[in-house]
Amino acid sequence: MARVRFIGNEPVTVPELGSRVVQPDQVVEVPDGRFEGYVCQTTKWEPVEEPGSKKTNIKKEAS
DSSP states (O other): OEEEEEOOSSOEEEGGGTSEEEOTTOEEEEOGGGHHHHHTOTTTEEEEEOTTOOOOOOOOOOO
């Protein structure tokens, strides 16, 4: 899943995300195939993690 940040001024309800209410400056996960549909709205959304990016959770073991 890709991630985008909502940069609008007021909370919005996003039907595509199960009618989830998204707050200003909130980061949400969106389907990879819909990433461009969000980030093309440059006054409302900005990219955080592009489709196909892999998060790395590196755990350090205690010595």
